[in-house]
Amino acid sequence: MKRFIISLYYFFLLFVKVSICLRVVGISVPSLKQRGESVTLTCDYDLEGGKLYSVKWYRDNEEFYRYMPRLRPPQHAHKLDGVKVDLEKSSARRVHLRELTLKSRGIYRCEVSEEAPSFHSAQAETFMEIYYFPKENPRIVGHERSYVVHEPLDVNCTSAKAFPPPELQWHINGLKVTEKSWLTNFEAKPAAQGLMVSSLGLRAPAKHLMKIRCTASIGTHRRERTVAIETSNANRRKTTSINLTLTLMNCIIFKLIS
Ligand SMILES: *[C@@H]1O[C@H](CO)[C@@H](O)[C@H](O)[C@H]1NC(C)=O
Numbered sequence: 001m002k003r004f005i006i007s008l009y010y011f012f013l014l015f016v017k018v019s020i021c022l023r024v025v026g027i028s029v030p031s032l033k034q035r036g037e038s039v040t041l042t043c044d045y046d047l048e049g050g051k052l053y054s055v056k057w058y059r060d061n062e063e064f065y066r067y068m069p070r071l072r073p074p075q076h077a078h079k080l081d082g083v084k085v086d087l088e089k090s091s092a093r094r095v096h097l098r099e100l101t102l103k104s105r106g107i108y109r110c111e112v113s114e115e116a117p118s119f120h121s122a123q124a125e126t127f128m129e130i131y132y133f134p135k136e137n138p139r140i141v142g143h144e145r146s147y148v149v150h151e152p153l154d155v156n157c158t159s160a161k162a163f164p165p166p167e168l169q170w171h172i173n174g175l176k177v178t179e180k181s182w183l184t185n186f187e188a189k190p191a192a193q194g195l196m197v198s199s200l201g202l203r204a205p206a207k208h209l210m211k212i213r214c215t216a217s218i219g220t221h222r223r224e225r226t227v228a229i230e231t232s233n234a235n236r237r238k239t240t241s242i243n244l245t246l247t248l249m250n251c252i253i254f255k256l257i258s
């Protein structure tokens, strides 16, 4: 019984606290968007009986949209680089942005205020990243010449321009290259429009019938290119002689065992 009264007490405490306070229940901003896309940001609030005074939206502390029901019209948008508000699709609880650019990335915050006498205000914020996926497959250079078997390759893979810089990875005959000494990481280089280009070198020893694949990925988005490595005739003779030596050794070992 005592326990029940205590929990009842806490329930009322919670209830009372909630009922006198304006709450922003949630803000929904997609964490990843692509350049050129549109997005609807929503701000869910609970006035708990109070009257709405204003809803204001900010990106990195700069206001770009406000909704004030007392005003005619109630909506107003401020110009901000990378933020194009579509007023027709925006309201007291949502704001619609068109044609996102890389400059649209940032922390989005909605701030809700109540009218007198309470003047309560509440806010919520979240980050939105803008992605630009590469439009082409990565390029590979250095595979045009032929290699002698065991000679280290000198090939580079370069992504198309993108943001953020794509993560590059090499595969040899379908197997991911994890040997660090075979990989040369080059710093991502800036490209036009704030985009970036990544490069990764492969210095693995050449082998017969070698296919190398380079993949450029941003999240789950992937682009790739595969090329064959040509090995010169000289090394085929070498391989044959190694094979002969191995065969001979096998014979000797077999003889010794038997
Ligand atoms: C790979 O990139 C590095 C650094 O830019 C360069 O020194 C090297 O010559 C490149 N290799 C090929 C085959 O282009």
Ligand SMILES: *[C@@H]1O[C@H](CO)[C@@H](O)[C@H](O)[C@H]1NC(C)=O
Residues within 6 Å of the ligand: 236, 239, 240, 243
């Ligand atoms: C060497 O031996 C392997 C397996 O025994 C064989 O697959 C390969 O074709 C041989 N290489 C040459 C150049 O004969």
